Amino acid sequence: xxxxxxxxxxxxETFQKLPGIGPKTAGRLxxxxxxxxxxxxxxxxxxxxxxxxxxxxxxxxxNIAETDPCSICDDITRDIKTVCVVENPIEILxxxxxxxxxxxxxxxxxxxNPLNNIGPDELxxxxxxxxxxxxxxxxxxxxxxxxxxxxxxxxxxxxxxLNIKSKNENLNGISITRLAHGLPVGADLEYAxxxxxxxxxxxxxxx
Amino acid sequence: xxxxxxxxxxxxETFQKLPGIGPKTAGRLxxxxxxxxxxxxxxxxxxxxxxxxxxxxxxxxxNIAETDPCSICDDITRDIKTVCVVENPIEILxxxxxxxxxxxxxxxxxxxNPLNNIGPDELxxxxxxxxxxxxxxxxxxxxxxxxxxxxxxxxxxxxxxLNIKSKNENLNGISITRLAHGLPVGADLEYAxxxxxxxxxxxxxxx
Numbered sequence: 472x473x474x475x476x477x478x479x480x481x482x483x484e485t486f487q488k489l490p491g492i493g494p495k496t497a498g499r500l501x502x503x504x505x506x507x508x509x510x511x512x513x514x515x516x517x518x519x520x521x522x523x524x525x526x527x528x529x530x531x532x533x534n535i536a537e538t539d540p541c542s543i544c545d546d547i548t549r550d551i552k553t554v555c556v557v558e559n560p561i562e563i564l565x566x567x568x569x570x571x572x573x574x575x576x577x578x579x580x581x582x583x584n585p586l587n588n589i590g591p592d593e594l595x596x597x598x599x600x601x602x603x604x605x606x607x608x609x610x611x612x613x614x615x616x617x618x619x620x621x622x623x624x625x626x627x628x629x630x631x632x633l634n635i636k637s638k639n640e641n642l643n644g645i646s647i648t649r650l651a652h653g654l655p656v657g658a659d660l661e662y663a664x665x666x667x668x669x670x671x672x673x674x675x676x677x678x
Numbered sequence: 679x680x681x682x683x684x685x686x687x688x689x690x691e692t693f694q695k696l697p698g699i700g701p702k703t704a705g706r707l708x709x710x711x712x713x714x715x716x717x718x719x720x721x722x723x724x725x726x727x728x729x730x731x732x733x734x735x736x737x738x739x740x741n742i743a744e745t746d747p748c749s750i751c752d753d754i755t756r757d758i759k760t761v762c763v764v765e766n767p768i769e770i771l772x773x774x775x776x777x778x779x780x781x782x783x784x785x786x787x788x789x790x791n792p793l794n795n796i797g798p799d800e801l802x803x804x805x806x807x808x809x810x811x812x813x814x815x816x817x818x819x820x821x822x823x824x825x826x827x828x829x830x831x832x833x834x835x836x837x838x839x840l841n842i843k844s845k846n847e848n849l850n851g852i853s854i855t856r857l858a859h860g861l862p863v864g865a866d867l868e869y870a871x872x873x874x875x876x877x878x879x880x881x882x883x884x885x
Contacts, residue, residue: 516727
């Protein structure tokens with residue numbers, strides 16, 4: 472590919488480092504940008520350089536935000552007694568889009584993953600437990616992902632919460648829940664995998 | 679999504695404008711970049727801003743390049759008597775990767791598309807015809823895409839070449855070819871569409 476201008480090669484290489492972008496897509500994106508006016512490129516360039524400059528972490532929920540506390544923790548209309556624990560800020564985006572959740576969040580910034588050397592200390596679990604110890608919380612929704620790491624993290628956090636509950640009578644009222652697992656909307660029973668189907672059976676409800 | 683920091687929202691919006699990137703991917707890319715060190719972001723940012731700054735168009739083949747003539751036109755080991763006509767520079771990338779082509783190129787920068795107001799005058803067809811008129815060319819490979827626009831462009835160029843050939847005896851030796859159309863490697867006859875299959879039949883060769 473040495474016949475390409477260096478600036479183009481460099482951008483293709485950079486795009487390739489992003490998740491889900493292979494050499495073909497990287498090339499397509501770069502050549503697409505070549506057709507954009509310089510002004511748009513300058514804007515794009517500035518957006519990337521400034522990305523982290525105004526971003527802080529909320530000292531309550533560890534979410535990324537522009538202010539501390541973040542706009543969700545600072546919102547008096549939200550129910551601060553219900554805390555939804557997620558692995559990453561992007562998952563808050565998905566939950567907020569449903570418009571069904573009025574509680575607050577706690578971002579772990581990852582999941583326990585021994586293979587990648589990520590233990591409980593690398594996550595914001597200590598902060599979560601402190602938040603719980605302070606009282607005032609009624610429900611912890613463990614919304615980590617439904618994979619090995621997410622399940623392990625949920626189990627670890629549950630054990631830790633039960634642990635501090637056993638030492639502090641004021642925390643007895645806290646319930647620990649997990650998002651319902653089952654068939655997604657539009658799913659066809661025939662094609663559902665067995666794990667999903669067992670979850671759907673176990674979690675069946677009065678109709 | 680108003681709870682997101684503005685810099686993040688802006689970058690998600692920018693990513694969404696790129697081809698093949700929807701809201702989910704745009705979010706994923708942006709949150710991925712959040713984890714990158716500022717230095718890497720600055721590099722990425724600079725790559726985008728500088729993308730077009732050192733890029734020129736080759737005055738011979740209209741390819742994007744750092745020098746004029748481009749490194750391909752300037753390469754004395756290449757066969758300048760064979761010209762492969764492509765719609766866009768990115769297609770040169772694909773052909774170069776095969777390592778099978780030793781000729782030179784001509785980039786049209788698009789295809790005839792009446793619906794988008796792109797006629798022959800918007801493309802580098804005039805330059806191609808001039809290049810042919812100068813003599814010295816033995817074969818023109820029309821490597822435009824195998825869709826309506828690409829086919830129309832190939833047909834138009836073929837007619838124009840025949841037209842200048844009829845006026846200039848020196849050009850009689852020029853042959854006009856088109857890339858072979860047929861079944862791709864690994865294709866299953868059962869799943870091939872009928873157009874591809876007809877092309878494969880029409881283009882069958884002695885085995």
